Amino acid sequence: MSGILYLVATPIGNLEDITLRALRILKEVDIIAAEDTRQTLKLLNHYEIKKPLVSYHRHNEEIRKLHLIEKLKENKNIALVSDAGTPVICDPGEEIVKEAIKEKIKIVPIPGACAFVNALISSGFNTKEFSFYGFLSLNKKLRKQQLEKIKNETKTSILYEAPHKLKQTLQDLEKILENRQIVIARELTKIHEEFLRGSVGQILEIYPEPKGEHIILIQANEERKENTEEQRSIEEQYQYYEKQGLTKNEIIKKIAKDRGVTKNEIYQMFL
Numbered sequence: 001m002s003g004i005l006y007l008v009a010t011p012i013g014n015l016e017d018i019t020l021r022a023l024r025i026l027k028e029v030d031i032i033a034a035e036d037t038r039q040t041l042k043l044l045n046h047y048e049i050k051k052p053l054v055s056y057h058r059h060n061e062e063i064r065k066l067h068l069i070e071k072l073k074e075n076k077n078i079a080l081v082s083d084a085g086t087p088v089i090c091d092p093g094e095e096i097v098k099e100a101i102k103e104k105i106k107i108v109p110i111p112g113a114c115a116f117v118n119a120l121i122s123s124g125f126n127t128k129e130f131s132f133y134g135f136l137s138l139n140k141k142l143r144k145q146q147l148e149k150i151k152n153e154t155k156t157s158i159l160y161e162a163p164h165k166l167k168q169t170l171q172d173l174e175k176i177l178e179n180r181q182i183v184i185a186r187e188l189t190k191i192h193e194e195f196l197r198g199s200v201g202q203i204l205e206i207y208p209e210p211k212g213e214h215i216i217l218i219q220a221n222e223e224r225k226e227n228t229e230e231q232r233s234i235e236e237q238y239q240y241y242e243k244q245g246l247t248k249n250e251i252i253k254k255i256a257k258d259r260g261v262t263k264n265e266i267y268q269m270f271l
């Protein structure tokens, strides 16, 4: 029998934001695998938890992953934690989860704080449909493609950014977003928690030297969304008449009449 891989959410700043279950699991497991052992040690000391702690980060993930899988196969229970918040979101945890699934090892998530969820619920933007980008790529070509996608995104976009790169990212966004509204969720759950709302230009003006941890949320491209919805509804209308056995010309004529527009306008929409 193998042990269990627990994915344990830890606080994103305020040490009180940890669940009773997470504390119990951290006390019960055999090993805690942490992205940054010094950071996790602060949390463990605060809650007087003493456990073997091993590092699992981007630079040792290949070797450590195999080592941890071996331990799980030896029936040891492991808690995976990240620097802050929910593990596996934008950290190397994804690899060990994939490997554990391959090896048929049981995975148990222990829910708790997640930075982007708290930023999203406080943003006032659409929470039903959103695209989480994590960190933008540093590769110029990929970054350009991502920025283009964000420009046309019909859902709320969510980005993580390292403090020292925030200004550059905001400047890149300013070029594509014009007056679209954004929200910067800063230092969530910490003393200097705040939300900055406005266009990128306005935010850069009032907040030229970013400090601390940030999440950038970008409002959906509403204009494009309306067009897409309009397009979708015309297509549905088209299919409705098609099922009644009408020809293409007849359908266009019907739709134009239903909508009180010319046939040509409907043709243009299809194009």
Ligand code: SAM
Pocket: 012, 013, 082, 084, 085, 086, 087, 088, 089, 090, 091, 113, 114, 115, 116, 159, 160, 161, 162, 163, 185, 186, 187, 188, 189, 190, 213, 214, 215
């Ligand atoms: N696993 C984490 C989660 O639950 O979302 C995120 C880890 S990711 C490597 C780190 C990024 O999350 C930071 O660069 C920042 O964008 C965001 N972040 C983490 N804590 C934050 C906080 N307290 N306030 C604002 N952003 C935070």
